[in-house]
Amino acid sequence: xxxxxxxxxxxxxxxxxxxxxxxxxxxxxxxxxxxxxxxxxxxxxxxxxxxxxxxxxxxxxxxxxxxxxxxxxxxxxxxxxxxxxxxxxxxxxxxxxxxxxxxxxxxxxxxxxxxxxxxxxxxxxxxxxxxxxxxxxxxxxxxxxxxxxxxxxxxxxxxxxxxxxxxxxxxxxxxxxxxxxxxxxxxxxxxxxxxxxxxxxxxxxxxxxxxxxxxxxxxxxxxxxxxxxxxxxxxxxxxxxxxxxxxxxxxxxxxxxxxxxxxxxxxxxxxxxxxxxxxxxxxxxxxxxxxxxxxxxxxxxxxxxxxxxxxxxxxxxxxxxxxxxxxxxxxxxxxxxxxxxxxxxxxxxxxxxxxxxxxxxxxxxxxxxxxxxxxxxxxxxxxxxxxxxxxxxxxxxxxxxxxxxxxxxxxxxxxxxxxxxxxxxxxxx
Numbered sequence: 001x002x003x004x005x006x007x008x009x010x011x012x013x014x015x016x017x018x019x020x021x022x023x024x025x026x027x028x029x030x031x032x033x034x035x036x037x038x039x040x041x042x043x044x045x046x047x048x049x050x051x052x053x054x055x056x057x058x059x060x061x062x063x064x065x066x067x068x069x070x071x072x073x074x075x076x077x078x079x080x081x082x083x084x085x086x087x088x089x090x091x092x093x094x095x096x097x098x099x100x101x102x103x104x105x106x107x108x109x110x111x112x113x114x115x116x117x118x119x120x121x122x123x124x125x126x127x128x129x130x131x132x133x134x135x136x137x138x139x140x141x142x143x144x145x146x147x148x149x150x151x152x153x154x155x156x157x158x159x160x161x162x163x164x165x166x167x168x169x170x171x172x173x174x175x176x177x178x179x180x181x182x183x184x185x186x187x188x189x190x191x192x193x194x195x196x197x198x199x200x201x202x203x204x205x206x207x208x209x210x211x212x213x214x215x216x217x218x219x220x221x222x223x224x225x226x227x228x229x230x231x232x233x234x235x236x237x238x239x240x241x242x243x244x245x246x247x248x249x250x251x252x253x254x255x256x257x258x259x260x261x262x263x264x265x266x267x268x269x270x271x272x273x274x275x276x277x278x279x280x281x282x283x284x285x286x287x288x289x290x291x292x293x294x295x296x297x298x299x300x301x302x303x304x305x306x307x308x309x310x311x312x313x314x315x316x317x318x319x320x321x322x323x324x325x326x327x328x329x330x331x332x333x334x335x336x337x338x339x340x341x342x343x344x345x346x347x348x349x350x351x352x353x354x355x356x357x358x359x360x361x362x363x364x365x366x367x368x369x370x371x372x373x374x375x376x377x378x379x380x381x382x383x384x385x386x387x388x389x390x391x392x393x394x395x396x397x398x399x400x401x402x403x404x405x406x407x408x409x410x411x412x413x414x415x416x417x418x419x420x421x422x423x424x425x426x427x428x429x
Contacts, residue, residue, distance in 0.1 A: 003194040007428055009268040010103025010256030011368050012095035012204075016052030016249050016355045018069025020098065025372045027069075027354075028380045029401045033233040034355045035247055041212055048224035050232035051210045052249025052356030054091070084148040085161065086126030091252035091361075092158035092206035093165065096120070100166065103256040104268060105200055107167060115199040117170030118159040119189040120254065121181040123360025123415070124209045126153030131213045158206050170198045178415030179320070181205045182253060182363030183423050187277035193259050200262075204254035204364035214248065221287065224248065225323065236357075237384035238321035238350035239328050239396055246322040249356030253364030255371075260428070272371045272425040275408065276307025282418025289327055289414060293334030296320070296412060299420035300338050303410065307424045312342040314424070315406035316379045318370045320414045321350025322357050329390055331412065336392060347404055349397040353383035363413035363421060370409040371425050377405050 011021040016034030018024055027034075034052050043049040055070045073082060076094045096118075107113045133149045151157050156174035163172050171192050175185040182205030189203035218224050225245040228235035236247040263270060280302065282295035289295060304311060320331055328350075336343050351369050358365055373379050378401050385398035395402060408426045 004196065005260035006190040006193045006257050006274045007260050007263050008255050008271040008274065008371060008425070009105065009258050009263050010099040011271065011371070012097065012099030012102065012254040013251070013365060013368055014054055014071060014091045014095050015251040015365060016054055018055055019071050019094065020069055021102070021368055021372070023069040025369065028351060028369060029378055031381050031383060031400060032354065033383060035232045035235060037229070037232050038210065043215070046215050047219045047226045048215055049229045050225065050235045050247055052247060052358070053210055054251050084152055085157070086129040086152050087208035088122050088125060088206045089158045089161055091208060091250070092120050092254065093161055095204060095206065095252035095254035096162045096202050099202065099254040099256045105256060105258065113167055113169045115170050116168045117172060117192065117198045118163045118168055118202045119171065119173040119175065119185050119192070120158040120162060120203065121175030121185045121205050121360055122155045122158060122207055123176065123178045123181050124207065124214070125155040127209045127214055128211045129153040131211060162202055168202065171201070177419040178417060179357065179359055179362055180413040180415035180419040180421040181360035182365065183367065183411060183413035183421035184279070184363070186255060186274070186364060186367055187279070187421060187423050189257055190274040190277060193257055199259045201257045202254060203257055204252060205361040206252035207359045207361040208250045209359055210248055210250050218248065223324070234384050236323045236353045238319065238323045238353055238382055239332065239389050240385050241387040241389050243323045243325060243328065246324055246352070247356040249358040251358050251365065252361050253368050255364065255367065270428040272374060273428045274423065275426040276303040276309065276424030278302030278306060278422045280420045282420065284418055287416050289330050289418070291330060293330040293337070295418055295420045296331055296414055297334040297338055299422040300334070300410065300412065303422040303424045307426070309408060309424065311339045313408050314346065314410050315404060316370065316373050316409045317346060317348040318366045318409065318411040319348050319350045320412045321352055323352065331414070332390060332392060332394070335394065344393040347379040347395045347397055347402050349380055349382040351380050363411065366413070367411045367423055370411045374406045374409050374425065374427060378403050
């Protein structure tokens with residue numbers, strides 16, 4: 001069975017640097033940071049007190065209604081509906097709304113609705129809803145639980161709400177692979193189109209785990225940065241010698257994927273082609289990557305093979321690069337191993353240095369950044385890279401963006417449980 005070509009025609013972002021793909025992108029390449037101290041819940045007994053929080057018009061994270069790009073919940077859904085969904089679903093809806101509007105895609109008849117689907121995942125889902133429901137059950141009993149509590153927390157309900165909101169009756173699916181979720185969602189959705197199961201897919205990831213339970217749990221695992229509570233913007237520092245853990249972020253990233261000929265025929269903006277997709281498993285440890293980096297190496301190798309490219313064709317890599325003591329160097333070694341002599345011409349950066357680690361949304365948000373890097377010929381910087389942990393021939397774009405003509409980009413996402421995903425985008429013909 002021959003595969004159909006798949007292109008990206010719409011982009012949507014909700015991030016700690018605000019909302020809107022172009023707005024967020026302009027701040028990313030300018031080297032701005034969206035990290036801040038947590039103020040909307042008690043952090044006095046938590047080891048990590050910094051995060052990448054979505055700025056909002058209600059003032060959370062110093063958003064304020066006069067800050068451009070701040071998230072406005074009222075513009076997404078009325079208060080009554082918001083009480084029935086967790087925040088991660090709200091972010092998914094907002095990013096999907098933007099991406100659909102950006103794409104200009106419209107269902108022309110029932111047949112087109114039946115061929116349009118949704119595949120949005122989350123690494124954790126409705127964590128705050130789960131916590132609140134547990135407290136209510138313990139303190140007030142089962143009769144006080146909302147009938148919406150289960151659908152509010154379920155991960156696949158992000159896809160469900162977007163499907164219902166837009167009347168999309170094709171594949172209604174979801175992905176849960178920890179921090180690889182967003183990349184897996186885009187790759188899997190592209191394959192649904194490539195093999196004829198759909199003509200259009202709304203794909204991406206969403207997360208809202210910046211809660212006391214989230215910070216307590218990741219803190220107990222000693223995964224979070226704890227040494228920069230007084231300097232939040234300096235806390236995420238991939239490949240820097242002083243890195244001490246990741247900084248949690250929240251938000252959503254969504255792309256619109258379409259079959260190439262149909263998108264071209266309707267005059268859609270073709271941002272990129274989904275050219276390659278690779279998956280692998282470490283089969284090593286529940287949280288730590290294999291020290292030889294073989295899992296990431298194999299997922300990148302598979303993506304390049306499926307794209308029909310060579311490592312030398314890749315101009316930019318958006319690294320998983322979480323700012324953890326082990327993971328950063330392992331990924332760097334895997335990329336150096338794969339690219340070999342071509343590594344000297346490569347630019348690789350970690351945009352988590354600016355927005356933190358958005359867990360299940362990370363891969364989708366970073367896919368959008370990768371696409372825009374290719375569109376504009378500029379690689380975003382790695383912030384806080386003051387003292388590199390290792391010598392490398394790869395340009396890690398410390399502090400400032402790097403201008404470069406790019407024809408192909410690779411985005412990596414690696415998750416707990418040894419789940420690895422790599423997606424390659426190229427400029428469309």
